[in-house]
Amino acid sequence: MRSGRQRPHTRPRRLVRAVLVALAVCATSLVPVWTGLGTGTASAAVTTPGTIVGSQSGRCVDAAAAGTANGTVVQIYDCNGTVAQQWQPRADGSVLNPNSGRCLDITGGATANGSRVQLYDCNGTGAQKWQVNSNGTVTNPQSGKCLDANGSANSSYLQIWDCGGTANQQWTVNGTGTGGTGGDFWSGIKAGWNLGNSFDATPCETCWGNPATTKAMIDQVATKFNFLRIPVTWYPHLTSGAPNYTIDPAFLGRLKQVVDWAIADGMYVDVNMHHDGGGDQWLIPSAARMPQVEPEFNAIWKQVAGYFAGYDQHLLFEAMNEPQDANGGNRYGGGTSDNWGAINTLNRDFVNDVRAVGGNDATRWLLVVPYGANAQTGANNLVVPNDSHVAVSVHTYNPWAFCSTTAPNYTTWDGSMNYLPDGDVNNANRLFSSKGIPVVWTEFGATVKPVGGGNNSDQVANFETHIASYAKQYGQKTMVWDNGSTGTGDDQFGLLNRNSVTWQWPTVVNRLSAVYS
Template sequence: MALAALWTGPGTASAAVATPGTIVGGQSGRCVDAAAAGTANGTVVQIYDCNGTGAQQWQVRSDGSILNPASGRCLDIVSGATANGSRAQLYDCNGTGAQKWTVNAAGSITNPQSGRCLDANGQADSSYLQIWDCAGTANQKWTVNAPGGGTGDPAGPGIWSQVRAGWNLGNSFDATPCETCWGNPATTKAMIDTIATKFNFLRIPVTWYPHLTSGAPGYTVDPTFLARLKQVVDWAVADGMYVDVNMHHDGGGDQWLIPSAARLPQVRPEFNAIWKQVAGYFGGYDQHLLFEAMNEPQDANGGNRYGGGTSDNWSAINTLNQDFVNDVRAAGGSNATRWLLVVPYGANAQTGANNLVVPNDSHVAVSVHTYNPWSFCSTTAPNYTTWDGSMNYLPDGDVNNADRLFSSRGIPVVWTEFGATVKPLGGGDNAGQVADYETHIASYAKQFGQKTMVWDNNSTGLGDDQFGLLDRSTLTWQRPTIVNRLSAVYN
């Protein structure tokens, strides 16, 4: 039932607080939005393409206020003004007349103190909201939804307000040529249940080429492998988790997925065939299932992987990302509004991201990685083992660039991999330092509405590539300090 049918004036509706949802402009079709995903007092309230982020979730409350849960602040008129053109902002909820609103059945939202209506000063992205004499015009018409997370999203509250800490099932379904071939045990329901106690966002890296039963032109995916992947997805969804399925080691080394102009004619048919099959197979799944186009797409043998690629790579990457979106959308079912993650060259958050063209689609997010600085995250010289904050500017720079390019434009960002290897320190290990590093990144990214997924490959010793957090054989957390602190960031 629409909230407009429940609300008749400040303080007169049911005492129950309405569930958060979107407020969509009748003229523009765009959502009421906190500019640049801001949460501070004075943040401009505007209209922007609906994207399901927390910046676009609003809760009409029984005291007449309209709360933005992501910031904890209310829709407010600047300085309590009552004249035409007085602008809307976020501000600490204080119960004053500047924060009282009436959602009317006819579609207008009025401010009783001024007697004026909430008005969009235009219909383009970033048009600010103001109050103006009520005229019944389209720019003063609003649809106050029951829960919704972006245009046409049937999933209830936007998933990005529901997603919390994320974790990677690394070196399992992406291992070649089989799930257990890199030494990890087969994934079990008990394992997923354990993960779900700390994380509600699961990334399942998948390498597809060992599981093709035919080559061109069909590139048929083994139905037995799909059924096994489905089993693990089902366990996670049953635990209330959101699940990201990707295309992982199909690129890298000299595998088939090489994003270059010369290789694209060979790459596209296989890439499209796989994603069409995967999207069709999982078409009935709701928005708890997400797809991610690629992992760290790069030239043969990792050429310029960390430098962000070249113009030759960027054009190919943008073509493949658009193909991915087209393939999934055309597969039907829930794929019409499934959240999809596109990826820059190397999942690079600087030059790669700078040259990423995000497909024009209301349910597309961006996947990027950071292991910055690598000298802390690995054993590369000078092999830093402590994290005192003096190098925060390095991962922060990645987050800031992703915000500049994407988050501030209403495009969700997911750090689908980040982390640091645990190394010897002072007769013990530096797990506490790694916790400082990882929780800093997660906390900083959270300020911009970005999500994070820690890399875990089940290597739980000390030294290079020891990213393991969960011992998958005993189902015990080997690095509980790291896990508990990461889990707490989003709770």
């Protein structure tokens, strides 16, 4: 929601030091992805071979050098569609590599941390039993340990290890996904970027000083990012009020044009509902306001979902931006029980509205949002709808004193304050990622500030790449905020100079892009 016209913060964010939580969830709440896997029930077993993809690396489980002999190392490698990367779950809980006729096996039937995984003659022993958990891990019940990648690079071998909830222990099996992780889908998404202060500007696309979005801009963004968030404010473009709340078809057509440019460039696109909430606008999540808010909210999302129903899974929808009380009440504290009930109702309505359209909307990825997109108290009170294709959108500008203000003591990011944004990431992992619910940091970032006759763009790069890298280890995705303001100082979040279509701060952009390369 960052903009030069609607200042989102008038005071620093509350600094909350989060404590790292060790997650030991592998041995409980087992939910098989393959019906019959590890249950001894043959009748409903899935028999079609497919890939097993690591959430952290985006690489496929692979028989090294396409080996077929007993003892062949099992590793991760770039997904290539070969027979070495095909795995078939079987009714007895084993996993077969059809090319070799051998099963996924723990060497020597060992149960200790670091025991390697190999191919071996299928023999029905406990060393060849596997079960998928609700958090996306794959467990060997005999040892109680998780299938673990010893790295994220090509040829990193597989082993078993104590379950820790980290991304190197999360898998998508046969393209099905585990507990809603949709790893095959999310592994294709790399670095993300916001087209801020354009379609969310009011009352028109260019009214906050940015030029109209062009194909050249989107083409340039696509050279570094493959995930585009288009913030959209809908209320200035309604041609009627209750009960229809009709969206201007010309505005939808203009939005479609930009979406099409991005998808043609191979990008994934997130379309949201942005400045409709916040300030004194209509989307106020409180019990008293819901009789007015809910009908308009539903009407808009039903129209948007219907208009884009024919689009494939490159298009995502995001329910809201930073939903909050009028004029930002309690925004930093994450809301109150009055807000949480309304937020959870709206998120549920959003999912129902989109799913009711059917077709591609039945399985489109949707992002739900806590109060204020707050990663602490707001997230703690978010109820995620029970849907296999729902992710959570959260924001972090922590600490705000570094991210936006020009205070001289907050221009260096040397790692001493890493614990602040890490606390947000840790909490999102505890609540969502570790349970197989994808997380997207749909906004994060920092302004470049003047320092000693120069600027601190290198320090901004340190900050932003730290967040992206730290979030990545839990399989979370990040989308840097860009509002088109390319000066230095407070609220100057611009990375792309939209007039010259060049990168204002290439060091920041190049390093961010490299995190997901």
